[in-house]
Amino acid sequence: MLSIEDATVRFGERAALDAVDLEVAEHEIVCVLGPSGSGKSTLLRAVAGLQALDGGRVLLAGADQAGVPVHRRGVGLMFQDHQLFPQRDVGGNIAFGPRMRGAGKAEQAERVRDLLELVGLPGAERRSVAALSGGEQQRVALARALAPRPRLLMLDEPLGQLDRGLRERLVVELRQLFGRLGTTVLAVTHDQGEAFALADRVVVMRDGRIAQSGAPVEVWSRPASEFVARFLGFDNVVAARVSGTVAETAWGRIPVPEGSPQGERRLLVRPGGARLAGEGQRGWTVESRTFRGDRVAVRLRPADGPALEAEFPPGGAPAEGAEVALGFAVEDVVVLGD
Numbered sequence: 369m370l371s372i373e374d375a376t377v378r379f380g381e382r383a384a385l386d387a388v389d390l391e392v393a394e395h396e397i398v399c400v401l402g403p404s405g406s407g408k409s410t411l412l413r414a415v416a417g418l419q420a421l422d423g424g425r426v427l428l429a430g431a432d433q434a435g436v437p438v439h440r441r442g443v444g445l446m447f448q449d450h451q452l453f454p455q456r457d458v459g460g461n462i463a464f465g466p467r468m469r470g471a472g473k474a475e476q477a478e479r480v481r482d483l484l485e486l487v488g489l490p491g492a493e494r495r496s497v498a499a500l501s502g503g504e505q506q507r508v509a510l511a512r513a514l515a516p517r518p519r520l521l522m523l524d525e526p527l528g529q530l531d532r533g534l535r536e537r538l539v540v541e542l543r544q545l546f547g548r549l550g551t552t553v554l555a556v557t558h559d560q561g562e563a564f565a566l567a568d569r570v571v572v573m574r575d576g577r578i579a580q581s582g583a584p585v586e587v588w589s590r591p592a593s594e595f596v597a598r599f600l601g602f603d604n605v606v607a608a609r610v611s612g613t614v615a616e617t618a619w620g621r622i623p624v625p626e627g628s629p630q631g632e633r634r635l636l637v638r639p640g641g642a643r644l645a646g647e648g649q650r651g652w653t654v655e656s657r658t659f660r661g662d663r664v665a666v667r668l669r670p671a672d673g674p675a676l677e678a679e680f681p682p683g684g685a686p687a688e689g690a691e692v693a694l695g696f697a698v699e700d701v702v703v704l705g706d
């Protein structure tokens with residue numbers, strides 16, 4: 369459906385997109401994640417035709433989009449800076465696209481009715497957009513973006529302004545909705561929870577390049593590099609010398625999965641990977657304990673080396689100041705690439 373080939377966009381000396389290659393298949397939901405300034409919006413804008421490329425190509429269904437204006441690309445946009453038209457009512461906002469494409473009054477009304485049904489706001493045609501809640505406005509913006517039946521829907525921080533509870537609910541609804549409609553989606557967010565919940569595939573960007581691309585579970589369980597690991601919030605990263613299935617680290621000898629990269633590496637231990645073990649490595653002191661509802665986060669300090677963040681079930685966490693022995697679960701250990 370969408371092929372981005374070697375796409376480059378420069379602002380002065382700096383490349384906001386640096387030779388990016390990305391394919392999005394029909395019906396696929398791809399979420400682009402990354403820190404502020406990593407080039408996420410520039411990527412979307414380039415696909416939409418709002419940003420010219422300095423190099424490379426954007427193809428939609430095989431056709432090079434060079435010189436094709438935004439409104440002829442057949443893409444739907446729901447961007448942060450594309451607010452609803454305040455002077456039109458809900459129906460007027462949603463009917464805008466179909467009207468521009470020459471749909472008659474009856475067809476427009478039917479489309480608006482169907483879409484309002486779809487986004488869970490049946491009968492809201494005549495409501496003023498100013499009188500809608502934030503969540504309702506997002507739904508109307510989504511209906512407006514879907515109205516012209518775009519072959520590709522692009523979302524920039526679709527739920528950015530909303531509070532967490534509403535976001536979590538809407539993200540589930542969105543995924544179901546896109547599945548039902550068979551919509552192909554390219555979305556951008558800085559919120560990893562949102563990306564992981566929405567996407568079939570996540571793409572993590574760094575400085576205008578793709579740092580990792582894969583199914584959510586794959587990226588989560590096997591971050592490719594220290595950058596991706598830290599971006600996902602994993603802080604237990606330590607220098608390691610890997611030989612076979614064992615790594616020597618400041619946290620002691622740690623088992624690593626078979627087939628791990630060898631030699632001088634960086635190694636990640638997910639917080640669930642450290643276990644209390646009588647026959648494990650002794651000499652860890654519990655520096656702090658933080659209750660997090662369903663688990664307790666515990667900061668452990670070895671005799672000599674950096675602290676390690678571990679997680680325990682609420683009933684099973686050691687007390688502050690306690691001396692414990694630790695073992696490591698190999699499935700929570702990742703030898704990172706460069």
Ligand SMILES: Nc1ncnc2c1ncn2[C@@H]1O[C@H](COP(=O)(O)OP(=O)(O)OP(=O)(O)O)[C@@H](O)[C@H]1O
Nearest residue numbers: 379383384402403404405406407408409410411558
């Ligand atoms: N019109 C512009 N002129 C100059 N520099 C720009 C322009 N648009 C973007 N940039 C720069 O390009 C880089 C990538 O910006 P972009 O907006 O794509 O990042 P982003 O990942 O979407 O960030 P955010 O999450 O903050 O929206 C940044 O360094 C930004 O300052």
